[in-house]
Amino acid sequence: MYRDRIRLPSLSSKVMSAADAAALIQDGMTVGMSGFTRAGEAKAVPHALAERARQEPLKITLMTGASLGNDLDKQLTEAGVLSRRMPFQVDNTLRKAINAGQVMFIDQHLSETVEQLRNKQLKLPDLAVIEAVAITEQGHIVPTTSVGNSASFAIFAKQVIIEINLAHNPNLEGLHDIYIPSYRPTRTPIPLVKADDRIGSTAIPIDPAKIVAIVITEQPDSPSTVTPPDSETQAIADHLIAFLKEEVADGRMTNRLGPLQAGIGNIANAVMCGLIDSPFEDLTMYSEVLQDSTFDLIDAGKLSFASGSSITLSDRRNSDVFGNLERYKEKLVLRPQEISNHPEVVRRLGIIGINTALEFDLYGNVNSTHVCGTRMMNGIGGSGDFARNAHLAIFVTKSIAKGGAISSVVPMVSHVDHTEHDVDILVTEIGLADLRGLAPRERARVIIDNCVHPMYRAALNDYFERACALGGHTPHILREALSWHINLDETGKMLAD
Amino acid sequence: MYRDRIRLPSLSSKVMSAADAAALIQDGMTVGMSGFTRAGEAKAVPHALAERARQEPLKITLMTGASLGNDLDKQLTEAGVLSRRMPFQVDNTLRKAINAGQVMFIDQHLSETVEQLRNKQLKLPDLAVIEAVAITEQGHIVPTTSVGNSASFAIFAKQVIIEINLAHNPNLEGLHDIYIPSYRPTRTPIPLVKADDRIGSTAIPIDPAKIVAIVITEQPDSPSTVTPPDSETQAIADHLIAFLKEEVADGRMTNRLGPLQAGIGNIANAVMCGLIDSPFEDLTMYSEVLQDSTFDLIDAGKLSFASGSSITLSDRRNSDVFGNLERYKEKLVLRPQEISNHPEVVRRLGIIGINTALEFDLYGNVNSTHVCGTRMMNGIGGSGDFARNAHLAIFVTKSIAKGGAISSVVPMVSHVDHTEHDVDILVTEIGLADLRGLAPRERARVIIDNCVHPMYRAALNDYFERACALGGHTPHILREALSWHINLDETGKMLAD
Numbered sequence: 001m002y003r004d005r006i007r008l009p010s011l012s013s014k015v016m017s018a019a020d021a022a023a024l025i026q027d028g029m030t031v032g033m034s035g036f037t038r039a040g041e042a043k044a045v046p047h048a049l050a051e052r053a054r055q056e057p058l059k060i061t062l063m064t065g066a067s068l069g070n071d072l073d074k075q076l077t078e079a080g081v082l083s084r085r086m087p088f089q090v091d092n093t094l095r096k097a098i099n100a101g102q103v104m105f106i107d108q109h110l111s112e113t114v115e116q117l118r119n120k121q122l123k124l125p126d127l128a129v130i131e132a133v134a135i136t137e138q139g140h141i142v143p144t145t146s147v148g149n150s151a152s153f154a155i156f157a158k159q160v161i162i163e164i165n166l167a168h169n170p171n172l173e174g175l176h177d178i179y180i181p182s183y184r185p186t187r188t189p190i191p192l193v194k195a196d197d198r199i200g201s202t203a204i205p206i207d208p209a210k211i212v213a214i215v216i217t218e219q220p221d222s223p224s225t226v227t228p229p230d231s232e233t234q235a236i237a238d239h240l241i242a243f244l245k246e247e248v249a250d251g252r253m254t255n256r257l258g259p260l261q262a263g264i265g266n267i268a269n270a271v272m273c274g275l276i277d278s279p280f281e282d283l284t285m286y287s288e289v290l291q292d293s294t295f296d297l298i299d300a301g302k303l304s305f306a307s308g309s310s311i312t313l314s315d316r317r318n319s320d321v322f323g324n325l326e327r328y329k330e331k332l333v334l335r336p337q338e339i340s341n342h343p344e345v346v347r348r349l350g351i352i353g354i355n356t357a358l359e360f361d362l363y364g365n366v367n368s369t370h371v372c373g374t375r376m377m378n379g380i381g382g383s384g385d386f387a388r389n390a391h392l393a394i395f396v397t398k399s400i401a402k403g404g405a406i407s408s409v410v411p412m413v414s415h416v417d418h419t420e421h422d423v424d425i426l427v428t429e430i431g432l433a434d435l436r437g438l439a440p441r442e443r444a445r446v447i448i449d450n451c452v453h454p455m456y457r458a459a460l461n462d463y464f465e466r467a468c469a470l471g472g473h474t475p476h477i478l479r480e481a482l483s484w485h486i487n488l489d490e491t492g493k494m495l496a497d
Numbered sequence: 498m499y500r501d502r503i504r505l506p507s508l509s510s511k512v513m514s515a516a517d518a519a520a521l522i523q524d525g526m527t528v529g530m531s532g533f534t535r536a537g538e539a540k541a542v543p544h545a546l547a548e549r550a551r552q553e554p555l556k557i558t559l560m561t562g563a564s565l566g567n568d569l570d571k572q573l574t575e576a577g578v579l580s581r582r583m584p585f586q587v588d589n590t591l592r593k594a595i596n597a598g599q600v601m602f603i604d605q606h607l608s609e610t611v612e613q614l615r616n617k618q619l620k621l622p623d624l625a626v627i628e629a630v631a632i633t634e635q636g637h638i639v640p641t642t643s644v645g646n647s648a649s650f651a652i653f654a655k656q657v658i659i660e661i662n663l664a665h666n667p668n669l670e671g672l673h674d675i676y677i678p679s680y681r682p683t684r685t686p687i688p689l690v691k692a693d694d695r696i697g698s699t700a701i702p703i704d705p706a707k708i709v710a711i712v713i714t715e716q717p718d719s720p721s722t723v724t725p726p727d728s729e730t731q732a733i734a735d736h737l738i739a740f741l742k743e744e745v746a747d748g749r750m751t752n753r754l755g756p757l758q759a760g761i762g763n764i765a766n767a768v769m770c771g772l773i774d775s776p777f778e779d780l781t782m783y784s785e786v787l788q789d790s791t792f793d794l795i796d797a798g799k800l801s802f803a804s805g806s807s808i809t810l811s812d813r814r815n816s817d818v819f820g821n822l823e824r825y826k827e828k829l830v831l832r833p834q835e836i837s838n839h840p841e842v843v844r845r846l847g848i849i850g851i852n853t854a855l856e857f858d859l860y861g862n863v864n865s866t867h868v869c870g871t872r873m874m875n876g877i878g879g880s881g882d883f884a885r886n887a888h889l890a891i892f893v894t895k896s897i898a899k900g901g902a903i904s905s906v907v908p909m910v911s912h913v914d915h916t917e918h919d920v921d922i923l924v925t926e927i928g929l930a931d932l933r934g935l936a937p938r939e940r941a942r943v944i945i946d947n948c949v950h951p952m953y954r955a956a957l958n959d960y961f962e963r964a965c966a967l968g969g970h971t972p973h974i975l976r977e978a979l980s981w982h983i984n985l986d987e988t989g990k991m992l993a994d
Contacts, residue, residue, distance in 0.1 A: 084936070098970050099969050100968060101968070101972075104935075104936035104938070104939060105936055105970060106934060107918070107970075108918060109918055115844075116933065116934070119749060119847070120747075120749045121749065121921075121933045121934065122933070122934045123934070184755070184846065184847035184888070185691070185755070186690075187845050187847075188690055188845075189687070189688065189690070189841075189845065193683075193685055193686070194682070251617065252616060252617050252618065258681070258682070342844075343841065343844055343886055344686075344840065344841040344845065347612075347840055347841055348685075349682070349684075350616070370971055373909075373971070373973050373975060373978070374964075374967070374968070374969030374970065374971055374972055375968070375969045376970035376971070380918060384885075384918060388840070388881075388885060391616060391681070414975065416862065416913035416916055417916055417918075418916075419881075419913055419914055419916070421604065421609075421877060424618075436613070436619070437603060437613070437618065437619045437620070438601075438603070439581070439603055441601070467871075471596055471597060471598070471872070472596050472867075472871025473595050473604075473867065473871065473872065473873035474867055474871055474873070476870050476871050476911075478869065478979050478982055478983045478986060479983055482978060482979065486975045489975060
């Protein structure tokens with residue numbers, strides 16, 4: 001039944017079990033696997049690899065596009081397979097191993113991993129494991145629900161293992177647009193000038209002689225865990241939509257806005273859902289991950305086109321979208337993450353980038369990754385690729401966490417992922433701060449007045465006023481700057497009652 | 498004698514005194530002036546403006562390319578003219594006013610100011626004051642020793658004042674390449690694929706009807722204050738050149754290296770001077786500012802072409818270069834800073850970016866701007882434009898300052914301008930840390946072993962080991978993380994004897 005999925009007949013002989021394919025991965029290898037935001041990851045081979053590592057010592061460097069589903073990072077961590085991991089993850093078990101210093105995690109801007117590989121600044125993958133819906137007559141790889149770094153991994157690796165996943169709709173073929181920047185010093189501009197431009201091929205072009213194994217699977221992607229908007233995420237969406245209406249009214253953009261990018265997760269999804277009832281029309285997305293809200297917006301007639309690097313859906317949406325792919329296919333494209341996130345394209349298109357902050361400070365510096373400055377949550381992901389060059393770099397978060405024990409607005413962030421230079425707009429359920437063209441002291445005033453939860457407003461105001469009395473372009477009281485995080489670490493709450 | 502400098506005859510009637518021209522600037526205006534790294538700034542009109550402001554209340558928002566020479570920021574600050582200032586400065590008097598909260602300073606990535614103007618996210622200049630060597634037959638402006646933001650300021654402003662500066666060699670005409678990105682959503686790629694490509698016009702195209710005043714001046718640019726290499730800057734250069742040789746030996750680049758960018762100042766200048774005696778050949782620069790070392794490298798036959806946004810020379814080099822411009826002209830181009838620093842071009846060309854850090858931390862986060870986290874030195878300048886997308890993002894600094902009272906390597910930087918994601922190589926006179934592909938704990942080890950002054954090595958090692966015992970992807974002891982800066986603020990030294 002999978003013969004129509006392997007259209008180069010000479011490759012049929014490469015079909016083998018996952019265990020046999022996993023046996024090709026040797027201790028000490030660098031392996032590049034497909035997978036981006038729990039979509040389109042290789043499934044059977046890493047699972048078999050974890051099984052094998054329970055019997056014999058086996059350590060690898062694992063590169064992916066972004067996060068894996070199906071508990072694969074958990075299985076690989078528990079089996080002790082991961083010595084190094086890049087460029088992103090979201091798994092609780094792996095996170096603990098990273099924070100314990102057991103797995104060396106290289107947290108990267110998602111557009112940069114393959115650029116560093118191309119320049120031989122990272123060790124090239126010995127082997128790539130790529131999930132596919134099909135192998136073409138030419139032996140080229142048709143990816144599934146994500147492109148991520150799969151194309152460059154397959155091109156750079158000496159050997160390629162393909163997982164043909166029968167659980168995916170074969171009609172995914174044609175959805176992808178594989179474009180790889182040429183080598184320097186003769187690189188030319190990326191010829192993409194609109195979100196719906198197609199500039200590459202529909203399959204990953206490799207020499208089929210590199211394909212050393214083909215494994216047939218039938219395991220679906222993990223569903224996303226996105227939850228419906230709550231009153232706070234709805235308030236964030238409302239503030240942002242009100243702001244965007246003003247931008248249109250002030251003539252800074254049209255009713256089509258700019259191409260939209262939304263980070264993964266509940267808040268960004270809620271913001272995108274909020275656009276369904278907005279006056280904006282003929283919207284486009286130029287984003288990393290296409291979530292439920294993308295398809296809700298298409299169904300509502302609001303979104304004309306969506307470009308991403310992966311599709312990650314909830315159970316609610318999954319069979320509906322992939323079972324009726326022909327309804328959406330002309331309005332979608334999946335690109336390598338190097339292109340979906342490329343600074344050149346982000347700057348050219350004028351993207352509205354909406355990403356989630358873990359915390360931000362009085363001056364608009366954003367921490368996206370580190371709890372109390374030390375413990376990694378997930379990784380910076382693509383947020384920096386977008387925020388630096390976006391037309392509007394927007395960060396969203398609820399103003400408090402853990403029932404108020406934590407304020408998301410702090411005197412000084414405990415870790416910086418996005419500097420104040422790169423942050424235009426901050427939104428909490430309390431309100432929106434427009435920081436454009438403001439000096440730090442002005443930014444602080446706008447943030448305190450608009451974004452801070454009332455529980456913390458007086459304390460932040462007090463800090464800011466005492467800091468200003470000490471002076472400086474960016475006033476701080478160094479002895480107190482991290483005191484809220486120290487309190488949290490030591491007492492479980494940022495401020496005493 | 499200046500009739501040949503104003504080649505559109507109808508404009509002759511606009512010639513007036515600097516005081517009369519300055520009278521066109523009204524209280525509350527936003528003014529865009531030429532000037533980048535003390536080169537090519539308008540001189541007579543801002544001086545006259547400061548004079549006038551001593552008689553009557555007058556406040557403006559002043560935008561430039563980058564820093565001004567001839568003590569203009571000092572004069573304007575002392576006269577109380579500046580309410581707002583962007584995007585960069587280096588003046589001691591202005592710095593004090595910024596840190597006292599008297600002048601609102603907006604510290605920006607230098608490629609971004611005109612992008613924000615184009616998108617109406619900053620108030621457009623009411624008036625532009627641009628230094629020129631000539632006005633063409635079409636009424637277009639030929640800049641002098643810098644382009645900076647002059648082209649977009651003149652295009653956006655309702656009124657333009659030109660300072661024709663007779664002190665500049667008229668043969669500067671032809672050196673400039675004025676290219677302005679088109680408006681979104683129909684923007685096309687910047688068609689620059691090599692450092693020596695010319696993609697624009699040699700003069701700034703504006704409607705001559707906007708020219709409301711022409712002032713004739715004869716005041717030279719301020720000389721740069723660059724000093725010859727000392728033993729420490731020479732050691733930094735030596736470490737970096739040894740590293741670049743290894744990169745060539747390892748096949749990661751050729752003997753031509755990549756296009757070089759060097760920040761302003763003594764260390765970067767020393768590094769560039771060090772290339773004179775290196776084995777590298779047929780080098781190119783794609784940088785912001787062309788300093789003495791650029792011309793030393795051309796004279797030595799090492800540098801084939803240099804692209805910048807300004808030329809800033811010492812007294813030693815000034816008359817030699819500008820008096821013999823025909824010797825260099827075919828090897829030079831000056832571009833708008835939006836193009837010299839553009840992320841799209843920086844990423845495409847694969848630039849080797851060398852910039853100066855004020856301090857960096859165990860994990861490779863860099864502070865370029867804020868003393869003890871609060872007091873602005875100069876501004877981030879173009880360092881972020883280059884570091885984020887460079888092929889190699891290199892930061893250099895001496896390992897200690899103030900006779901050892903300050904370590905340039907600290908547990909946690911007191912302010913972040915460049916996150917660890919954007920920093921590849923750190924160099925002090927002690928040695929070089931290659932951070933590529935390393936996790937934070939590995940980065941710390943390499944930095945401590947290679948870059949830290951022996952005076953501080955044991956203390957940093959102790960901090961790092963105790964932090965690791967606490968755990969975390971990026972281990973820190975929050976109670977001590979900023980203690981070195983607190984000590985410095987309170988006692989004048991980071992560590993007690």
